[in-house]
Amino acid sequence: MSNQDPISRNDRRPEFNYNKINQHVTSLFGPSDDEDDNEQVPRSPFILTGLPPEPQEGNIEYKLKLVDPNPFRLEHLITQMNWRLQEGQGEALYEIGVAVLGTVDSGKSSLVGVCTHDELDNGRGRARLNLFRHLHEIQTGRTSSITHEILGFNNLGESIDYGCCRTANEICNRSTKIITFIDLAGHTKYMKTTLFGLAAHAADFAMLCVDAPSSVVDTTREHFSYARTLDVPVFVVINKIDLCSKTSIQQTITCLTYLLKHGNGSSQLRPYVVQNEEDLVKAADMFVEKSICPIFTVSCVTGENIDLLKKFLNILPPRLSTKDQERLSLLPVEYRIDEIYRNNESGAAVVGGTLRSGLIREGESYLVGPLLDGTFLPVKVTTVHRYRVPRRIVRAGQAASLSLLHIGGSRLRKGMVLVSPTSNPQACFEFVAEIYLTMHHTNTPIRKGFETTVQIENIRQTALIIEMDKEELHVNKQTIVKFRFRNRCEYVLEGSRLMFRSGQQTKGSGRIIKVLPQLAQ
Incomplete structure (x- = not known):
């Protein structure tokens, strides 16, 4: 021209x-x-x-x-x-993931349902029905799986939800910011599922729901400990305030204050009760610095303060700084698989997970593994979906579903990773970690030979302590130990956080300081 x-x-x-x-x-x-x-x-x-x-x-x-x-x-x-x-095929979004924690019957699913469907609850759990995935969840009213729901906001700060949109695609098209709620189970029977969801889905923030009539219970303390151990900022929502007097609500806030100041031995949080828009702006500004814990009092039946909670979610700033986001995009691809699907039409394997670093593009090839023998298999990403909508690219911090070619779905499992071929990935059976024993309900010290279930990001497997710096480890003490996976090798990185438990009781936490790569025998 x-x-x-x-x-x-x-x-x-x-x-x-x-x-x-x-x-x-x-x-x-x-x-x-x-x-x-x-x-x-x-x-x-x-x-x-x-x-x-x-x-x-x-x-x-x-x-x-x-x-x-x-x-x-x-x-x-x-x-x-x-x-x-x-x-991006029309995608121009600003996203934040919020894990929903709290004890059973604290109204977690109902609160998410009210926020995402713009319809109040009837007091008998009608708002939560849209989130349940299984029949027994509907029958019991208790969440047993991990559920995702989205809430959008446009550039005017108006909420975009299923009250005005019929599909997730329409919500994304009309929004400039998306809040992804990760609704987790509250019953102690499903504690391992809750811990897996919080560790594997890499939420930006955690919303801890507290039942106003019951106040703070053991499960509340347990979930709060999970979030603090994994370094996830927490804000609290006191639900069902329509069933309590102001005196009871104040007593619940007093119990929360003690939990925030003494619930995690390594750090303390200052409670900040949000009562108006001026309070929530201050809370959002200080929340990123992790010096305070915003507290909201809401009712899903009357709708009291629900709009205040939505406005807080709208102005909630990103957890990662600009430098962190830029650094992650330049790193090799690390995509953690936390869900396996079956695509009967094409025969391709479909996986769900979160991209921790790098960029995934449609049509490019990567390595998936480790397989049972510790090797990684080359695969091709044929399609990418986010919020049930086709996309071309996935960025660090985003959750997406990928269709993989050249591998059968039966060979895939939760805990695997999709990585760049240039990263030269190696699986391991053994790793060294510095652990801290936070609680031990039997008051029995941990010794060499102790068998426990470890949770490392999307990895959940039984491991054995084969070496220790001390003869035994008591509560509120720390030491360096060597773990060995019992069943299969895994892809573990130095610096990763871990939690270990026995049954439904969490024993402690730690950080991996050394990985010992080796193939399965």
């Missing part, structure tokens, strides 16, 4: 008023630099700030304001924005 082509094309469209369009577009992004710098423009606290830098490729593009662009510059910017959106 010659340099004069744009002029001739412009001559053929004299009715196209670029100056008028420029005024409209500029008004969307704020005043130009020519205006009075001393003029204070009021800003809503619900406007998102602190976005990460644009990568050179992919579907991320944003402009704060346009400063007197000429007609051709404006047309170029519009074309650039459209190209970016086409890269």
Whole structure:
């Protein structure tokens, strides 16, 4: 195209008023630099700030304001924005994952149902029915599996949910920010499922639900300990306040205050009760620094303070800093598999999981494993789905479902990983960890030969302590031990956090300091 082509094309469209369009577009992004710098423009606290830098490729593009662009510059910017959106097939989202914790009958599923469907509960659990996956969950009213639901917000801070949209795809298309609720089980019978969901799904934040009539119970303390051990920031929602007096609610807050200050020996949190919009803005600002724990009091029946909770979720800033997000995108691919599906139509294996680092693109090849012999098999990602919608790319921190070619579904299992071929992955049977014994209900010390179930991100397997620095480990003490997996080798990385338990009781936590790669015998 010659340099004069744009002029001739412009001559053929004299009715196209670029100056008028420029005024409209500029008004969307704020005043130009020519205006009075001393003029204070009021800003809503619900406007998102602190976005990460644009990568050179992919579907991320944003402009704060346009400063007197000429007609051709404006047309170029519009074309650039459209190209970016086409890269993500229309996706332009800002996402936060929230794990929902709390004891049984604290109203976790009902609260998520009210937030995502814009319909109050009838006091008998109607709001939670949309979240249940199994018949026995409907019959008992208790969650036993891991359920995902989404809540969207547009650029005006308005909630976009199933009350105004019929599908998840429609919610994503109309939203600029997505909250993904990870609803976890509260009954002690399913404690291992709850721990797996919190560790494997890598939530940004945890919402701890407390039943106002029952106050703080042992399961509440256990779930709070999980989140703190895995370094997940926690905010608290006191539910069912319509069933309690103000005195009872204040007593529950007092119990929570003690839990926040003494529930985790390594750090303390300061409770911050949110009562109005001014409080929630302050809470969101300080929450990222992990110095406080916001507390909300809500009712799913009357709807009291539900809007306040939604506004808090809307202004909740990202957990990762800009540098962290940029660093993760440049690392090799590490995709943790936490779900296996069957695609009967194509015969391909379909997996679900969370991308911890790197970028996954449709059509590219990776390694999946470890298999039973400790090896990794090359596979090709044929399709990518997020929120039940086809996508082309997955970024670090995002959950997605992948269709894999060249491997049968029977060879896949939870706990596997999808990694870059250049990372030269190696499986291990043994690893060294520094552990801390947080509780031991029998008051019996741990010795060499102790067998326990370890949870390392998406890995859950029985392991044996084969070496210890001390003869025995007592409660509130720490030591360095060597674990050996009992059944199969796993893909473990140094620096990963671990928790270990016996039955439904959590014994302690720690961090992996050394991995000893070796193949299965």
